[in-house]
Amino acid sequence: MRAACVFIPHFPIAVELLDRPDLRGRPLVIGGAPEQRKAVLDCSPEAEAQGARPGMPLRQALGLCPKAAFLESDLARYQDAFEAVLHALEGISPLVEAADLGRAYVGVEGLEGLYWDEMALGEALVQAVRLADGQARSTGSLLPSAGLGEGKFAAWAAAVTSAPGEVCLVPAGREAAFLAPLDVFLLPCSLDTMRRLGLFGLHTIGDVASVPLGAIQAQFGPDGRRLWELAHGLDWEPLRPRRHEESVSERLAFSEPAVSTEALSVAGRQLLGRLFRQPALRHRAVRQMRLRAALSNGRSWERTVTFREATADRDQVLYVLRCTLEAALPSRPVEEMEVTLSGLTEETGKQEGLFAAKGHRRAQLEEALRQLKARFGQSPVYHIVEVEPWSRIPERRLALIDYDP
Amino acid sequence: MVAHPRTPARPHRLRPLREPRPVAVEADAEGRPVAVTLRGQRLRVLQVQDTWRIDDEWWRERPVSRVYWQLTLEDGQVLTLYDDLLARMWFRQGYR
Numbered sequence: 121m122r123a124a125c126v127f128i129p130h131f132p133i134a135v136e137l138l139d140r141p142d143l144r145g146r147p148l149v150i151g152g153a154p155e156q157r158k159a160v161l162d163c164s165p166e167a168e169a170q171g172a173r174p175g176m177p178l179r180q181a182l183g184l185c186p187k188a189a190f191l192e193s194d195l196a197r198y199q200d201a202f203e204a205v206l207h208a209l210e211g212i213s214p215l216v217e218a219a220d221l222g223r224a225y226v227g228v229e230g231l232e233g234l235y236w237d238e239m240a241l242g243e244a245l246v247q248a249v250r251l252a253d254g255q256a257r258s259t260g261s262l263l264p265s266a267g268l269g270e271g272k273f274a275a276w277a278a279a280v281t282s283a284p285g286e287v288c289l290v291p292a293g294r295e296a297a298f299l300a301p302l303d304v305f306l307l308p309c310s311l312d313t314m315r316r317l318g319l320f321g322l323h324t325i326g327d328v329a330s331v332p333l334g335a336i337q338a339q340f341g342p343d344g345r346r347l348w349e350l351a352h353g354l355d356w357e358p359l360r361p362r363r364h365e366e367s368v369s370e371r372l373a374f375s376e377p378a379v380s381t382e383a384l385s386v387a388g389r390q391l392l393g394r395l396f397r398q399p400a401l402r403h404r405a406v407r408q409m410r411l412r413a414a415l416s417n418g419r420s421w422e423r424t425v426t427f428r429e430a431t432a433d434r435d436q437v438l439y440v441l442r443c444t445l446e447a448a449l450p451s452r453p454v455e456e457m458e459v460t461l462s463g464l465t466e467e468t469g470k471q472e473g474l475f476a477a478k479g480h481r482r483a484q485l486e487e488a489l490r491q492l493k494a495r496f497g498q499s500p501v502y503h504i505v506e507v508e509p510w511s512r513i514p515e516r517r518l519a520l521i522d523y524d525p
Numbered sequence: 526m527v528a529h530p531r532t533p534a535r536p537h538r539l540r541p542l543r544e545p546r547p548v549a550v551e552a553d554a555e556g557r558p559v560a561v562t563l564r565g566q567r568l569r570v571l572q573v574q575d576t577w578r579i580d581d582e583w584w585r586e587r588p589v590s591r592v593y594w595q596l597t598l599e600d601g602q603v604l605t606l607y608d609d610l611l612a613r614m615w616f617r618q619g620y621r
Contacts, residue, residue, distance in 0.1 A: 502540070504542065507541075511581075512579050512581060513579065513581060513582070513589055514543045514545075514618055514619065514620050515541045515542070515543050515544050515545065515618070516541070517542075517543075518541075518542040518543065519540055519541050519542060520540040520541075520542060521540070
């Protein structure tokens, strides 16, 4: 299977540099302020040179790179940018797999007739990403490298070893020879396996290929077999093109940045009203809701909620939206809000049991009340009890008491 | 050690239902209601459907001594009032 890999190293950093070109050349760490108890999401090659690594605590990164610029992570922004990249690649081939942020595989079989040669195809992929969704701007653009080879691993290795903007081709049947001098760190395996490969003196992919299959399988089991096959250029992992899911979105910009749950709920109600009036949602239910907000500091906030059952009830969706906002109100004033409903299904009926399960309903009710009590600190629900039902004085007969399940 | 829940402990308490509410009533010389003022509107009593007296809880600090009147007002609504004979005040109250 002939495949291409389009690779943008340090994708979050690349996206940040599009907005902040003045930071180019400085050590950058993405993850948050250094005093926060969070981990590094990504760091620039300058920061990596000083020892910072993705996944390490921010404080440790600060210790290693005291002069680095620490940026809040904006995953929604990175995903948007990557989505634009994938969309651009789908303009060339319908088979595009999103591996992780900054790495995509493209199925290229059948495209031979459309391009002069594979190099031209690779250059088209690079160019498509550069122009993705208007990203080519005066401040620069995302510059990927591309690799083409037999199977995803060979294509990826070719892309990783290429300079940004360049294309590397691995001729069919020459995969093992191409991979042989490359560092064993490119192989997809755990850190422990990597360490053990080093202990065995296997430092290049060619070293792994030179070991008999039986020996490496005896040491590493099924993972060893896979490493051995990859080292020989044998990659049977299929390309998994992303599925296109139908969704509907609406967006609302606030004239004044909104800070309260109430204001955001009102906006949510309006957006849901618009969404449920769309023809795409007529007689259909939704399974998932994504809330996004553009914050006043230029960052974004995002939450995704999956409903237990597909619903076509606007009020039910609004209730979930309110609960989501109450549970995690954006930390900054919101300038723009977007609601996306996805997982559209046909509206379905709900089969009730023939015999009402009262005990089950009571358990559900009590659980709901426990949640209300946890939220409000006290039970906001009462039940009526008979105190002196025999009394001639009306106010003595019945009373309300906190319902405390 | 259990963390403080940060919500004030609130004792459970009973909230009586059908508590009486004060109401402005005009009565004749014999103590029979002739008009009732509800939400600023004076309504004449068309008919007295029933009346009864309750004397109870005489062993408590605040005994109960009431004369209940079930009335039909000029707008057609049926109202139950009582005259608190100890406080000398009128109250309306749901009575069933």
